[in-house]
Amino acid sequence: MKKIVKICLLSIFITLISSCATSINVKVLRPAELDLNGAKTISVLPIKPYEYYELREDATGIDIFVGVFFQIFDRVGTEEKKCIDKLQYEIERGLMDSPYIDLVSSSAVSSAIKNGTSNPADVYLTGEVVNFEVYDDHIDRRVKVKDGDGDRKAEYEYVREYSRNAKLYLRYQIVDSYSGKVISYNRVEMRNSSGYYSHPSDLPSAYSMLEYELTRAARKILRELQPYTVTKSISLLKDKTKNEDFKYADKLAKDGYIKESYDAFSSLYKATEMLEAGYNAAKLMEAMGNLSEAEKLMANLYKKYPVSEVKTGLYDIQNEINQAKKLKSQTESSDVLDVDF
Numbered sequence: 001m002k003k004i005v006k007i008c009l010l011s012i013f014i015t016l017i018s019s020c021a022t023s024i025n026v027k028v029l030r031p032a033e034l035d036l037n038g039a040k041t042i043s044v045l046p047i048k049p050y051e052y053y054e055l056r057e058d059a060t061g062i063d064i065f066v067g068v069f070f071q072i073f074d075r076v077g078t079e080e081k082k083c084i085d086k087l088q089y090e091i092e093r094g095l096m097d098s099p100y101i102d103l104v105s106s107s108a109v110s111s112a113i114k115n116g117t118s119n120p121a122d123v124y125l126t127g128e129v130v131n132f133e134v135y136d137d138h139i140d141r142r143v144k145v146k147d148g149d150g151d152r153k154a155e156y157e158y159v160r161e162y163s164r165n166a167k168l169y170l171r172y173q174i175v176d177s178y179s180g181k182v183i184s185y186n187r188v189e190m191r192n193s194s195g196y197y198s199h200p201s202d203l204p205s206a207y208s209m210l211e212y213e214l215t216r217a218a219r220k221i222l223r224e225l226q227p228y229t230v231t232k233s234i235s236l237l238k239d240k241t242k243n244e245d246f247k248y249a250d251k252l253a254k255d256g257y258i259k260e261s262y263d264a265f266s267s268l269y270k271a272t273e274m275l276e277a278g279y280n281a282a283k284l285m286e287a288m289g290n291l292s293e294a295e296k297l298m299a300n301l302y303k304k305y306p307v308s309e310v311k312t313g314l315y316d317i318q319n320e321i322n323q324a325k326k327l328k329s330q331t332e333s334s335d336v337l338d339v340d341f
Helices: 002-019 050-060 078-096 106-115 206-225 244-254 258-272 275-287 291-304 308-331
Strands: 023-030 041-044 123-146 155-176 182-193 228-235 337-339
Touching: 023 275, 023 308, 041 078, 041 106, 050 123, 078 123, 078 155, 078 206, 123 206, 155 206, 182 206, 228 275, 244 258, 244 275, 258 275, 275 291, 275 308, 291 308
Parallel strands: 041 123
Antiparallel strands: 023 228, 023 337, 123 155, 155 182
């Protein structure tokens, strides 16, 4: 009986796999999330530690972020300093590797702002830690130490185990150097909790717990400042009629022959006016990066078949066109799709 059940489950799994729609992965270059007004240069000023924030708040009760940014506070713990250095490094490295904007020394920008001289960077990023906290918890776990035997009951004892929690909240601004206008004001939160350990000395450091979160936060900030690449999955429609020509065109797409698959679906649509074939031809044209032709194909298909799938496909292509226009205004490049075979 068990063998029959296993065979049935395997058959269902194979059916599900074989019936899945074909998807094409493409690399898509997205525009920066912020409008930096055509900035060509940027600087990342030193990120201030939590104590800087606390002292400033206690002294004035007023949050003055940019005006007193260049006060220096050296009393910062090792773990927080490592976190700040990691975040600063990841942001600066990302900008240094960028072909879209040039990184300017923070010391040169600091000096220019202090002295009221011409700023060498078009925009600059300022940031401060508004909360950094590390605290440990413990639980007393009931553990069996000896099994019961006959009339003798099992023996238990309580074992204390320890865990650590760490969090760092960063607030940052992007400032236009020439006007002093704040382009963007945002914050990012990083937190993590460890597992349980037998001894407090075994607990991981706050930095090791937040390291991945720091990298993720830097990636988020970089997406605001420069174009970035994502992988987009373009799904094709399935055929319900078991058409052999459709099956052949679909296999070409699965095997990575995108141009050949487009030709096959396009020919099939011209011969049969099958909705799925026309839709797939338009989506494959999108995958090849010809967005205007893809929009034209999908728009014509929607006139003939005004159904939700085609409408969604058309909106998706039009969104890519809008993203391409925004990207071009930032980089003078319109290549937003690069097929990843």
